[in-house]
Every structure is written in structure tokens, then in C-alpha cells.
Amino acid sequence: MGGVKKKDCCVVKPAEETWTGSVPLSELDQSGAIIHVSTIHFYQTPSSDLIPTTLKQSLARVLVPFYPLAGRLSRIHGPHHRLQLNCNAHGVNFIEAESEFTLDHFLGTHHHHDQSPSPSADQYTQLKPTVDYTLPIEERPIMIAQLTRFACGGITLCSSFSHAVIGGQSIGVFLTEWARFARGEVCVKTEPFHDRSVLGVRNPSSSRAPHFDHAEEFSQLPALAEGTKKKKSSNKAMTLRISKEQMETLKAAANEGRDTSTRAYTRYEALTGHIWKCACKARKLKTEQATGLEVYVDVRNRLEPPLPSGYFGNSSIGVLAVCNAGEIMVKPLEYAASRVRGAIDKGSRSEYVWSYIDHLKSEKDLSKLQDVSVYGNPNMSVSSWTRIPLYGIDFGWGKEVYTGPGSQRVDGDTVILSSCTGDGSLLVSLCLEALYMASFQNHFYNDIP
Template sequence: MMTSTHAVRHVSECFINPLHPSPTEESKSNQIFNLTPWDIAMLSMHYIQKGLLFKKPAALVDHQDFMQNLLDKLKHSLSLTLFHFYPLAGRLVTRKTNDSSSYTISVDCNNSDGARFIYATLDMSISHILSPVDVPPIVQSFFDLHKAVNHDGHTMPLLSIQVTELLDGVFIGCSMNHAIADGTSYWNFFSIWSHIFQAQGHEHDVPISNPPILNRWFPKGCSPPINLPLKDHDEFIGRFEAPLLRERIFHFSAESIATLKAKANMESNTTKISSFQSLSALVWRSITRARSLPHDQRTSCKLSINNRSRMEPPLPKEYFGNSIHAVSAEATTGELLENALGWAAWKLHLAVANHNHSVVLQSFQEWLKSPFTYQIGRFIDPCCVMMGSSPRFSMYDNEFGMGKAVAVRSGYANKFDGKCHHSRAMKEGGALIWKSAFRQRI
């Protein structure tokens, strides 16, 4: 049981701005950063909250200067990283038309304090975080901007880093505005920050191989900024309060995933079903069975999907912003549980395979005719299972002077009954494992 001494204590806070190598390059960050329909649709969702848990180096656990040196290097490398991701140091700004019948929302990169950086402490060990069956609620305190929605970026930072020192570890938690970036952009930022951190010594010139592409993509016939035909934000923005949830993490070995994939493909007489689709089908069936839904109750499995590779021509993977969609497979509870794993996995495969450039453009046109924001309370039904994040993200490749992370954890944001997050990591000895975090209402 957590006592009053087991609470996260904020020790210090500051703001970090991009470190500009030259006045010419500084002027590049003075422009307005326009939001696309993909971005605007995310304004009612929570910030992305993901972080990495590291063990303190054994020889430095009791070293008085360890944390101060780490914090100094994190701040400096973050400043260098923000040069490449300068919109993250800005704030959202709304500009109304003269007759106040509509408005635009964009990122002002000038009038801002920058990205927030917090140092906090917690008198608990790594084992207190990783040992319980369920992810302990204290993990939510490892992230700033608790319960904030992306629209709050008008007054709150678009990026906030919280470094929480444990007795034997360090958690680096990042809260990033989801109207500015999706998961691909988020982990590209983390990767470049890690690279710059490790390469420090080149004071202002750390070469990076995959710089973000900040030029915004708009469909043909749609020029920025986008006019929203509304008079007030309240017509557009909603907030979601999650019920009390249990969050549990399951590990799947490479061998079990391979077996699952082979089974799904054999049962569907194909070779096209992926590992992720096979695992998602297993999770969909398992959660639906546990819910004890009526035989004729319709249920769905939604997958968050990256649009970049599906565009014609494709968007580069370094495109910074949102480029995601949700595809869905549906069935009655009876159909889902009476048929084999391969039947469900094939439905998920078709949902992914049928998502192409034409579908993306059609969804754009529909949005432009009737703009909306995704709102969890309306977007998700109680019989749904939603797969977020991706095992393709290189989460465990990010290092900050303490070796590989021992765990990835997430905050309160965007969680509801049936939400699942997938990641992939390397165990000791090099064996591949998948990690899936499931949320279920108590």
C-alpha cells in the first residue's frame, strides 16, 4: 500500500528552447506551423504519454553528481533536439475571422516559454514499479499534463519532459501534444534525442540521419490554414474521464508469436496474415470472451494504422505530424468465438489491406465537408477492442547513458476499457519478446 512518503515530489522545473546554431537557421523557426485535418481531428484526444525506465549504473547509484550531470546533459541535448523539432517548443493559437463566424488553429513558434522540463523524485525502487500484477497507479504521476487534451496546448506546453529519480532507477516520461505528432513522429523525436544525447561533445553540430520533415501535407484543393466553420471551441472540444481501470502487461516470446502466426495462416489457407494481426485476433477473441457478451452482440477490433506508406506517392517515414487512421473489423460475439483464430485474423488482414490512398483521400473529403474531432466517449463503444502503438516503434533502442531501458510505461492518456498497446523488446540473450498492455474496467 502506498503511503504519504510514496508520492512523486517535484523538485525543479524549467523551460527549454531550441538551441539555434546560427541566426539564419533561427529564422526558420519563426514561421507559423499549420495544422492539417489529421492534426485538427486530434484536438479532443489526450497528449501522447510514453516513457522509459532505466536502471541507475551500479557504480553511480550513490554518486552525488550522477543526477545533476544526467539532468544537465538531458536539458542540453533536448535543446539541440528541439532545433529540429521546433514546433514542439511553441503553443497553439486561434485566429478568428473578422465576422467571428470561423477560426483557424495553428502553432505559434515565437510567443512561447518553450518545452517544460521537470525533475522529480520518488522513494520507491524499480521492483515496486515492475513487480505488481497490475501496473501501479503511481506510474501516472511519472508524466506531466495529466488529463490534458491537445486543445489545452493553447496555454500548456506542447512538450513536457519529466525525469523521475527512483531509489535505483530513472524514469524519463514524455508528454507530447497529439495534435502535433503521432506515434511515428513521437518515437522519431525520442530516437533523435537519444542520438544527440549520446553524441554530445559536438557542441552545436550533431549530424542526424533521419531529420524530421516539417512541411505539412494537405490534400489537393485544401490550402492552409483550414477555416473551421464554428464560433466557439466548445462546439468542437470534448473531454473524456476514464473509469477506474486495471492495466496489465503480457509478454509473448518470439516462438509463441511465430506459432500464432502459423496457426492463423494455416486456418485461413493463406500466408498473408502478419504477426501483429494474429496477436490482435487472439486479444480480440480473449477480451470478448472475458466480457461474456450476448451471442448476437456486435463487437469490433480497431487498429491504429499509419497512412504514410499508403499514400501515392508515399509520405516519408520522417514526416512529422499526424498521419494515422483507425481501421476496423466487426463480428457478432457468436461469430468471433465460434470460428477459429484464423477467421478473426483474416478479417483484420482485410481491414488493413483495403486501407489505401483512395480511402485516405475519401476520408479527407468527408472531413472537410463536416469537420470533427475524435472523442473517446463517442468514438469507442463498450464492446470494442482498440490496438494502439506498434511493435515497429524502436522504443528500446533509445539510451541516455544508463544502458537499455528495462521497461516502457505509459500514463493516463487515451486509455479506456479494451485499449491495448503493443511494443517489442529484446530480452537478455537477444530473444525477441512482444509486450502487450491491456486495460479492463474494474
């Protein structure tokens, strides 16, 4: 794609000597795909020649407490195919690029409160650092950052992190600390906790916990029914805005008919149920077709004992809700919301999480699980970034005008974001097969009561 020229790439290493050695990754680190996940921040800033230097110097300093990001992964040879993190200070790649476009080219509709689609991850491809997966895993950087300057003086900072090393919560904490260091702070606000073995040892008294059949859960992902016509289609990303008023209406609709002795459905449960309904309708699923929805539960405060504050690693598990598409499409929103809640409640139980980790430990080869994709028709996955500290990241030139996922390429991958407009609206960033997009958008707005 034209428009963006990469000018410079350097390696940023920790500013001081850091601990060196190898750390085995936890089971939760290795049960997902071994890919990089990205966040992108757009800034409407008067461009200054000092910006690259400020970012690189503060990155070198923040990598001292967050030294695992400057390391490399490697495979442990043995009967169990596992990964370890080598803390070797090999450094982070930092790319500088320039674009002939202005910020408005990417964010044109973003400042307006209408229903026109906001920019989507498809448009950001060239603003995102590329990871060379042909390199052996030992040579791939765990983190790569790309700073792109626009013709108008605005900038974006897109940071990609190996998902095997950290998840969303830890990414937010790291970016917040990096920004604080760029503004001149000299020590971290939240000390990162690097001992991943705490996710391997559970309280012995809980070993009599109920048994969960995780092997069955992992294998019960619905497949598209035989005979369903599936045109060859490319996936497309799109971001839709839902206003505070529309969200309140949806939440009220989900709570209509609810047994009042139970707690009210949350924004997340109502919106996720709505997204699931709209996807089933847009894909024109048959009534008897089974459909799966995966939700992610951050377990750091739900475990007994809870994970230490500042735990720097993956701390979320994916839990599946499965039912017939007909029920999701025809029944009131309360039904879909109740299925979402059921999955969250299951994943929030300490004994379930420990049992899930034990199951992963018993798997000889976790890479088998990494290929079991929860995505693709007839399934969806919805994660919420609204509580992750990714907003208001100020490196010294003001807060971002937009932040979101740097890439979405997998059918069914959905992220709920807070909007940077401060008007209480939310953004739903999703990837679907292109032929279902218009229908999804139509249902998304028209099915709000």
C-alpha cells in the first residue's frame, strides 16, 4: 500500500543491566495462538523533532522494570511442547515512518457522533509494524513499535506484543508506564510482578473441587452445518459506534422479563448478546444450527489466592457459550444475555479456572489447542477493552484522539471499546466475512428497540 514510507528501524535495549535467565511461560500464556497483538493510538499533536528521541529514551528506561519485553521466546525440548521466555535484553524494534496522508484521512468520521462507520483496522495495515514469522521464534522480537508521522503533524503509535508473553491488561499497564516515563517520571507506579509460577501452584485444599470436562468443552465448538452454502469471501473489519442512549435502551431490553431476584444484566452482557443475535441473523443461520460465543474472563482477582497486583502475563481465559441460532435469533435479548452471563459466571469461579489450568497442564502439546480457532462462521468471540488502561495515554503531547486494536483479520473477532469522545458512547470493532457486513450493520442499529 502506498502512503507510508518506513524510514528507520532501530533496536532499543534496556537502559541499565537487567536480570537475565529463562522463565517457563504459564499454561494461560501458551494456550492461545502464538501471534502478536497490537494497539494503535492516534495523536493530534504539533509534530516535533523530539518525539522519536523522547519515545526511544523513555522506552529504554521503562524496559528496565519491564525487562521480559526485551527478551525472546524459545521452545523447550522435551515430551511436553512448551515455550519459555529468555530474558536476554536483546531489545525491542522501534520503527519510524512517514505518511503522505493527514490524520483526518484515517479518522475522518471519528469526531462526528453519527452512525457512519468509524475507521477500521483494515485501514491501519500500513501504520502497523510487520512481524516476520518466517524468522525462528528465538529471533522474533517480543515487542515492536511503529511511530508514523502524518503530513498534518499528527502521529500514531502502534505497538505489537507477543500474545504468548502478555495479554490486554498487562499491555495497558506497560503503555501507561511508558507514557509516564516519557513525561519525566523516574519510577513505576505499579511494580510489575514477573514470577509466572504463581499460576502453576494452587491451594492444595481446592484439589477436591468439582470436576469439569474441559476436553469436551474444547471439542464442542460448533461447525457450519453440511449443505450450508458458503461463498468464498474475504474478511473485513468495521467499527460501529453505539451512543449512550442506544446502549441504555439495549440494556433495558435485556432486563425486560428478567427474574428480578437476579442481578440486572450489565452493558457488556446486553451488548454482547445483541452482537451475537445480529451475527446469527446476518449470516442467515438455520434455526437448528449450533452457534458458539467465546467470552474472555480476566481471572487475576477471581482466583483463590488472587494473582499478585501487577502480575505481568496473561490472566484471561476464554469460556464458551453454545446454543441453537434459532433461540438466539427468535427469543428476546434477555435469552442471549443470560447465555453470556452463564459463561462469565463459569469462568469467574476459582475452582473452574484451576481445573482449566490443570487440564492445560495435562495436554502434551498445547500447540494443538492453539489451532482450535473459536472464530469463523457460525461462531463469535467478544472481548471488552473498556476496563483495560489503554485510554488517556499521554506521552507529553496530550491524550490520544482515538485508540483501538491495530489489526483484526479473523472472522468473528469482536472488541468493545470506550469511545474517546467522552460522551459515554461505545465502539464495537469487529471482523466478519465481507458479504455479511452490510446486513450486520443494518441489524446492529435497526434491532435496537
